[in-house]
Amino acid sequence: MSRTVQVTFDAHDPEALSRFWADALGYVHPPPPGRDLEPGQDPFEAWHDFLAQLGVPDSEWGSASAAQDPDGGGPRLFFQRVRDGKSAKNRVHLDIRAAPGLQGEERMAALEAECERLVGLGATRVERHEPAPPMTHGHIVMRDPEGNEFCLD
Numbered sequence: 834m835s836r837t838v839q840v841t842f843d844a845h846d847p848e849a850l851s852r853f854w855a856d857a858l859g860y861v862h863p864p865p866p867g868r869d870l871e872p873g874q875d876p877f878e879a880w881h882d883f884l885a886q887l888g889v890p891d892s893e894w895g896s897a898s899a900a901q902d903p904d905g906g907g908p909r910l911f912f913q914r915v916r917d918g919k920s921a922k923n924r925v926h927l928d929i930r931a932a933p934g935l936q937g938e939e940r941m942a943a944l945e946a947e948c949e950r951l952v953g954l955g956a957t958r959v960e961r962h963e964p965a966p967p968m969t970h971g972h973i974v975m976r977d978p979e980g981n982e983f984c985l986d
Contacts, residue, residue: 837908837909838908839908839909839910839911840908840909840910840911840927841910841911841912841913842854842910842911842912842913842979842981843913843915843917843919844912844913844914844915844979845914845915845918845979846895846914846979847895847896847897847898847912847913847914848877848895848898848912849978850898850912850977850978850979851898851899851900851910851912853954853955853956853977853978854900854910854912854977855900855910856954857929857951857954857956857977858900858902858907858910858929859902859903860900860901860902860903860907860910861876861900861901861903862876862877862898862899862900862901863876863899863901864876864879864880865879865880865883865884866883868883877898880894881894895914896913896914897911897912897913897914898911898912899911899912900912919979919980919981922982923981923982926981926982926983926984927983927984928972928983928984928985928986929947929983929984929985929986930986931943931944931947931985931986932944932947932985932986936964936966936970937964940964940970940971941961941963941964941971944961944971944972944973944985944986945973947985948973948975948985951975951985955977955978956975956976956977956978957975957976958973958974958975959973959974959975959976959982960973960974961973961974962974972984972985972986973985
């Protein structure tokens, strides 16, 4: 029997990091339990209202966040506040499949366009790896706003 997977990020600012990854992947933020979000409603405001009604201190409101695939195909992402900073390269990272089926210059142009979009959202470009068929088709290494490495593939 297979299992579903949730990817968990340790973060200094879970809400900001979840906004980045939701925008990067086309994910959405789930509403609070038993609630629906109105069109255009900020999910974080809905969560803050929900937590206030429960009596949760406002200092704890941004301590966790989540983002999920609106179609249900991808893993849920969970973001939790931690005090310690990132100290080493990730041992596991995400690959964003930004150019499926493309090869050569067409592939690299698609990766560059996505890189530019993600830099606009707060990511940092690290390095480009050129295609070297048949073993690699090329990719771009990046970091999210808190320094977690990921690749555009």
